[in-house]
Amino acid sequence: MKRRVVITGMGWVTPLGQDIETAWKRLLAGESGVAPTTLFDAHTYPTTFSAEVKGFDLASVLGEAYEKHKTASRNAGFALAAADQAWRHAGLSPADVDPEQVGVYLGAGEGPLDSENFFAAAAAGWLPEERRLDAVRWAEVAYQRLSAWREFEQEPNAAAGHIAYRFNARGPNFNTLTACAASTQALGESAKLIERGDAEVMISGGAHSMIHPLGVTGFNRLTALSTRNDEYQTASRPFDSTRDGFVLGEGAGILILEDYEFARRRGATIHGFVRGYGSTADAFRITDIHEDARGAIAAMRAALDDAQMRPEEIDYISAHGTGTEENDKLETRAIRTVFGEFAKQTPVSSVKSMLGHLVAAAGAVELITCVLAIRDGVIPPTINYRHPDPNCDLDYVPNEARPARVRVCLSNSFGFGGQNDTLIVSAPE
Amino acid sequence: ALADAGVQPSDVDLYGAFACGLVDRDACEARAVRAAFGDRAEQLPVLAARGGIGNNGAGSGAIDFIATVLALHHNTLPPTINGDPTDEACGVQLNSTGVAQDRRIDVAVSGAYALSGGQNAALVIRKFTEDTASRKVADQ
Numbered sequence: 322m323k324r325r326v327v328i329t330g331m332g333w334v335t336p337l338g339q340d341i342e343t344a345w346k347r348l349l350a351g352e353s354g355v356a357p358t359t360l361f362d363a364h365t366y367p368t369t370f371s372a373e374v375k376g377f378d379l380a381s382v383l384g385e386a387y388e389k390h391k392t393a394s395r396n397a398g399f400a401l402a403a404a405d406q407a408w409r410h411a412g413l414s415p416a417d418v419d420p421e422q423v424g425v426y427l428g429a430g431e432g433p434l435d436s437e438n439f440f441a442a443a444a445a446g447w448l449p450e451e452r453r454l455d456a457v458r459w460a461e462v463a464y465q466r467l468s469a470w471r472e473f474e475q476e477p478n479a480a481a482g483h484i485a486y487r488f489n490a491r492g493p494n495f496n497t498l499t500a501c502a503a504s505t506q507a508l509g510e511s512a513k514l515i516e517r518g519d520a521e522v523m524i525s526g527g528a529h530s531m532i533h534p535l536g537v538t539g540f541n542r543l544t545a546l547s548t549r550n551d552e553y554q555t556a557s558r559p560f561d562s563t564r565d566g567f568v569l570g571e572g573a574g575i576l577i578l579e580d581y582e583f584a585r586r587r588g589a590t591i592h593g594f595v596r597g598y599g600s601t602a603d604a605f606r607i608t609d610i611h612e613d614a615r616g617a618i619a620a621m622r623a624a625l626d627d628a629q630m631r632p633e634e635i636d637y638i639s640a641h642g643t644g645t646e647e648n649d650k651l652e653t654r655a656i657r658t659v660f661g662e663f664a665k666q667t668p669v670s671s672v673k674s675m676l677g678h679l680v681a682a683a684g685a686v687e688l689i690t691c692v693l694a695i696r697d698g699v700i701p702p703t704i705n706y707r708h709p710d711p712n713c714d715l716d717y718v719p720n721e722a723r724p725a726r727v728r729v730c731l732s733n734s735f736g737f738g739g740q741n742d743t744l745i746v747s748a749p750e
Numbered sequence: 751a752l753a754d755a756g757v758q759p760s761d762v763d764l765y766g767a768f769a770c771g772l773v774d775r776d777a778c779e780a781r782a783v784r785a786a787f788g789d790r791a792e793q794l795p796v797l798a799a800r801g802g803i804g805n806n807g808a809g810s811g812a813i814d815f816i817a818t819v820l821a822l823h824h825n826t827l828p829p830t831i832n833g834d835p836t837d838e839a840c841g842v843q844l845n846s847t848g849v850a851q852d853r854r855i856d857v858a859v860s861g862a863y864a865l866s867g868g869q870n871a872a873l874v875i876r877k878f879t880e881d882t883a884s885r886k887v888a889d890q
Contacts (some may be wrong), residue, residue, distance in 0.1 A: 473866040482867035494869045 326512040326595040327584050328746070330413070330577035331689045332406025334399040334528075336372035336570050336676050340406060345693050349722040351704045353554045353675050355568050360532045361436070368546045370553035371532045372570035372677030374399065383487075390483050392470050394432030397480040399573035399682070400528035404484050411577040413522070415489060417587050424492035424520035425481045426511040428503025430529035430681040432475035433536075438466040440534075480528050492520045498681060500736035501641070503527050504574065505684030505744055509598030511578050521583040526685030528573035540569060543608060545645060555705040559642035559671035560649045560717045562710035567643040570677025574685030576692075591749040593692045596729070597628025603739030610651045610735065617655035617733065620741035624731065625659070628745045632660040635667055635745070636725065637700050639687045639732040640717075642671025643678055650712045652733065657715070668725065670718040674704040684734035688744055691730035695748045699724050752786070755874035757857060759787040762794065762874075764827065764853070766818035766860035767842070769798040770805045779863065780840040795853055796842045797821055801831040811862035815873060818860040822877055827853045 331341060336354030338344030347354075354372040363369045379398040380387040382405055390401055446459030473479065478496045485494050493514060497503050504527025511523035531537075540546045547566040549556035557568040584591060601623065603616035610617070625632060641652055657664045672690050679686055694700050699722050706719035729747045736742075752759065765783055769776050784791040799817050806813050821827060829851075830844040845851050856877045863870050876882055 476866055478864060478867035478869055482864070482869065485868055494867075 324516045324518065325581035326515045327579055327581045327591045327749070328576050328593040328595065328692060329579050329584050329589045329591060330407040330409070330411025331575070331592065331692060332403040332410060333572065333574040333686055333689055334374055334377065334402050335572040335679070335686060336374055339374070339377065339402065341410075341689070341693070345690070348672055348675055348690065348701045349699060351675065351702050351720060351722065353557070353704065354570070355553050355557060355677055357553065358532060361534055363537060366537055367541045367548050368537060368569075369550045370556065370568070371537075372568055373532055374572050377402070386487065389486060392474050393483050394471070394474040394479065396430055396432055396528040396530040396571070396573065397474065397483050399530065399571070400427065400429060400480040400526075400575065401483055401487060403526065403528070403573040403575040404487065404524055407524070407575040407577050408488060412589060413577065418522055420489045420491040422492055422521040423488065423490040424494060424511070424514060424523045425484050425490050426493070426495045426507045426514065426523055426525045427481045427484070428497050428499065428505070428507035428527035428681045428684060429477055429480040430498060430503070430531065431477050432479060433530055433533045434475065435467060435471045436534050439463070442466055484524055488524060490524060499740040500738050501643070501678065501680055501683055502734040502736035502740040502742040503681035503684065505688070505732065505734035505742040506600060506740065508576065508578070508595070508685060508688060509600060509742060509744055512595040512598055515578060515580050521580045523578045524575060525578055526573065526575035527682040529679055529681035530571040531680055532569055532571050537569065547644065557644050557674045557677055558705035558707075559640065559644040559674050559703050560653070560710060560713040561706050562708040564644045564646065564649060566645055567673065568677035570679045571682075572676070572679045572686060573682050574689050576685065576688065593695060593746045593749055595744065596747050597624040597626070597630065597745035599623025599625075599627060599743045601741045603741065605739050607738045610647055611739070612651070614651040614655035614658070616739055616741040617652060617735055618658050620743040621655065621659045621731065621733065624743035624745050630729070630745065632667070633663045635729050635731045636727045637691065637694055637730045638667055638669040639691050639730060640669050640671045641733045641735045642669075642673050642703065644671070644673060648735065650710075652735070653713045653715055664715060667716070668700050668718050668723065669715050670701055670703040672701050674702070674706070684732065684742065684744075687732050687734070688746065691732050691746050694727045694730060695746070698727055700727060751859065751872035751874045755876070757874055757876075759790040761857050762787065762790065762859055763855040764818065764821060764858040765794050765796050766814050766821070766858060767796050767798045768810060768814065768861055768863050770800050770865070775865070777837070777839040779861070780842050783842060794843055795827050796844050797828060798830040798844055799828065801833075811871065814862060815860045818858045819875055822855045822858045822875055825853055825855050827851045827855075
């Protein structure tokens, strides 16, 4: 008999707010968290806007505990703040659980590069007439300017390490950096880990912050980002025929997953069940989705299989819905293939229209919106939807939140590199 | 890992160390080996390869695992090169002869520990023989 996995706590740090209810209210109101970029001077870049987390202050979140985590980089700070909310929401205390039964599995990105000092070293070593770098001079300056601590804190596993420290979580500890699929993968793998009895409690989700020179350069060079600098609030327009790319966001989402029996015995409030998980790869060029959407189709089918559910039982699909020409067309194709005759009657929406793309953290934040949709009986909208695309012909819950009976949700996350991950969650009984 | 494998410390023939040459870290790993293996630790052969291949970052665990599997497969303990391995704080049984030694190795443990972040992982490997294959089936 398979152990059942439940959600007992949630927390997030997002471009629309740094607690569950604030950001959820704004999502339902169809607000946009997109604005001109302030984290670095982006005015010379093809894309000058993003969805930043505003006014984040880790010290005020952690209080006395800040001393132990003050070197955390921006994304690890987001993860700590989100985990704090989730842990308190779950009502866990150290007496409740053996530390070795509490694990951590994040889909967390690398911390932001110390651009200022890295580029200063590059500028110092650059030989303009020869158009090459004097590596010795670069190393001299880099050695003086770059901080060892910053390097440690930039490592992708740092956030998981900080969370383990904060919550005395001595069980299995993992990080996966599978790009846009990462935190969905982390949550799915956490559920499997609990199912096979390797932990009672998992602190899981993701965190990422790529709003920095290297992150924006990379995505701009791939022509993946919208460049609607003059109309940034409507730039993120998933499934719309005039969409021109995604909007870069940042933040973190953390959920506490538990073994159902363990949660019941300690009297925890159950917010939902993790019912199914599917994980696949496109096995294709790393920057493109396979034109048959074969990986996405397989991931959704695997999740439905794992949940032992049929497509018509899904009340809401939280799409990956990035707003790129390719994803939105191919994700639509995948949904039509998997859902068949039920595709048109299943509401699909993308909160990336409001939050932007949180990259590694997207999956976790989107899963939280699914749990909230179930709780409140309302589906968040896809905003900025004005021009239907014949290739995208599903019900995308355009522009306004929709009250609905939501018992089961399916959430997709597809990453550059071809990873495809799908989770299915259902209402607490 | 030992509990997961149903293996006793006394059953283990080889420990594949991470041991990257940091003063405190190597001593700490040696302490962990003594704590985990108890009486067995004193005579437990240790494979420590970093002297020849350096610290391979995130690849170290996989590389070390393969080296441990090869040692088990060939019943051979590769030498640990460089330096004089008699640090009392460590006190582990390295092969410091400079050449590979024949050893009967049927069960090995391979460990990997993050330099920053605090993650720790260990794997237990048992040599495949007809016996072990049929024993596994019987256990199920």
